[in-house]
Amino acid sequence: MTGRDGGADLHPIGNSPVVILVRPQLADNIGACARAMANGGLFHLRLVAPRDGWPQEKAWRTASGADRILEAASVHDSVADAVADLHRVFATCPRPRHIVKPVLTARGAAAEMRVIAERALSAGILFGPERAGLDNDDMAQADALVRYPLNPAFMSLNLAQAVMVMAYEWWTAADDTPGRVLMTNETKVATKGRLENFLTHLTDQLDACGFLRNLPKRPGMVRNIRHLFQRGEVTEQELRTLHGIVTELAIGRRQRGRLETEDGSFDPETKGPSGREHA
Amino acid sequence: MTGRDGGADLHPIGNSPVVILVRPQLADNIGACARAMANGGLFHLRLVAPRDGWPQEKAWRTASGADRILEAASVHDSVADAVADLHRVFATCPRPRHIVKPVLTARGAAAEMRVIAERALSAGILFGPERAGLDNDDMAQADALVRYPLNPAFMSLNLAQAVMVMAYEWWTAADDTPGRVLMTNETKVATKGRLENFLTHLTDQLDACGFLRNLPKRPGMVRNIRHLFQRGEVTEQELRTLHGIVTELAIGRRQRGRLETEDGSFDPETKGPSGREHA
Numbered sequence: 001m002t003g004r005d006g007g008a009d010l011h012p013i014g015n016s017p018v019v020i021l022v023r024p025q026l027a028d029n030i031g032a033c034a035r036a037m038a039n040g041g042l043f044h045l046r047l048v049a050p051r052d053g054w055p056q057e058k059a060w061r062t063a064s065g066a067d068r069i070l071e072a073a074s075v076h077d078s079v080a081d082a083v084a085d086l087h088r089v090f091a092t093c094p095r096p097r098h099i100v101k102p103v104l105t106a107r108g109a110a111a112e113m114r115v116i117a118e119r120a121l122s123a124g125i126l127f128g129p130e131r132a133g134l135d136n137d138d139m140a141q142a143d144a145l146v147r148y149p150l151n152p153a154f155m156s157l158n159l160a161q162a163v164m165v166m167a168y169e170w171w172t173a174a175d176d177t178p179g180r181v182l183m184t185n186e187t188k189v190a191t192k193g194r195l196e197n198f199l200t201h202l203t204d205q206l207d208a209c210g211f212l213r214n215l216p217k218r219p220g221m222v223r224n225i226r227h228l229f230q231r232g233e234v235t236e237q238e239l240r241t242l243h244g245i246v247t248e249l250a251i252g253r254r255q256r257g258r259l260e261t262e263d264g265s266f267d268p269e270t271k272g273p274s275g276r277e278h279a
Numbered sequence: 280m281t282g283r284d285g286g287a288d289l290h291p292i293g294n295s296p297v298v299i300l301v302r303p304q305l306a307d308n309i310g311a312c313a314r315a316m317a318n319g320g321l322f323h324l325r326l327v328a329p330r331d332g333w334p335q336e337k338a339w340r341t342a343s344g345a346d347r348i349l350e351a352a353s354v355h356d357s358v359a360d361a362v363a364d365l366h367r368v369f370a371t372c373p374r375p376r377h378i379v380k381p382v383l384t385a386r387g388a389a390a391e392m393r394v395i396a397e398r399a400l401s402a403g404i405l406f407g408p409e410r411a412g413l414d415n416d417d418m419a420q421a422d423a424l425v426r427y428p429l430n431p432a433f434m435s436l437n438l439a440q441a442v443m444v445m446a447y448e449w450w451t452a453a454d455d456t457p458g459r460v461l462m463t464n465e466t467k468v469a470t471k472g473r474l475e476n477f478l479t480h481l482t483d484q485l486d487a488c489g490f491l492r493n494l495p496k497r498p499g500m501v502r503n504i505r506h507l508f509q510r511g512e513v514t515e516q517e518l519r520t521l522h523g524i525v526t527e528l529a530i531g532r533r534q535r536g537r538l539e540t541e542d543g544s545f546d547p548e549t550k551g552p553s554g555r556e557h558a
Contacts, residue, residue, distance in 0.1 A: 036440060038433035064435050100514050107451070108458025149454040150447065154317035156343050161315060161443045168429065168444050172386070175428040179387025235379050 031062030032160035038066035040167020087121035091142035110169035310341030311439035317345035319446020366400035370421035389448035
């Protein structure tokens, strides 16, 4: 049943959990679920008594290319039939009910499903119909309930969105992307020595133009400028750009200084000694 | 601009990040985004140059009741205008580009946005148009990029799904629901003493019916039964049910024993001493 949905273009994970849509109503929701599943690396879809029958052309239109998941989907008369070959079953359950069962967050369920997959066992997760959700008999088929932490004042979650959150957590549970990295691509992060070269260039030019002429305040001002450039990682390319900016501004100032010495719009008093260039 | 979307029915978080849809194409996607925002406790929506103008009736149909978010949405000519009053801007970016900026996961971005909100600063997150995504000029307006860890072989993420993942992470970042709990509702988890009472009742009846007649194996069998019931938390209600099951099975056996002593289908040899009842 799950043999054909392992297309090379979807990078299937052999033992990924089965998504079981129980009595789904709208075919375009089924397609949107398949798309969300592909996003998160879930590839096994089962449909229990889809209201309008199966297959439905509409589903392919909203699947945005996750066709293999739809093609490999199996149809079942009952939840019991759909879970018969599985080892562990989770049921998504937005509202609290009087059932004594473990209740997991989506993240908690994803972590458990990863452990189950590592043991080469099969897990499935039940999603109820669009309006009513899973009924008590459906939930009695499950080992554990999954309740997403979401705004309790607005729990109306679209079916494909519910699948998306679970698929996202499934993928994330095995993902080790750091929460924050600097993307540098071809360019390299500059060494502190190169940053220092630039700060020296900048300070020299600021001395030259008179910006740092208040000697008592000078150390603090230089320190503030240093803090500004130390705040994030600066790349070598950015340092080259900054050197260029400072050099060009200084040249422009000196040229303007020559051209506009009689022009009140530019005060030559603020100019420092000229002729200092960055080595 | 964000004053009216604070309806009591949506439990707004005053300083929640602004969702900025850049050149969105389909009004029903805008509505679905509003619904996802409400699910995750995001209430401030801005639209940059929506293709078909604004407002669009279709959006209200897919918002499933998140009307206040749509009603309070503001429309802007440019990204620069939409972010002008914000302190920090994130840009969702599914594909790697040659941009030197911090890149965060959705979870990493949510954590940073929580810190920003705690400092009473305003954050915004840019989502690009359905087909093309954000362009380089859009991303240059952002302090950091957000790239979701998802199946790299199938990155085609629906706009509302992209908003859903971010809204879900925003909510989850401030949520302390344990990953796994036992939902017991009215009934209480049984104490070990009450579990022991039941195990004694069960063992007595198993002795009585002869199930434990192999004395060398008896300790191991009793231990295995104990393990079975110790595996998860058992509630008081469940223990009452189990007591009832054991008692009724034992009564049935004794009655059958009386009625069917001459019947080969029931071997009276395996019956233990009768008359032992659970106190």
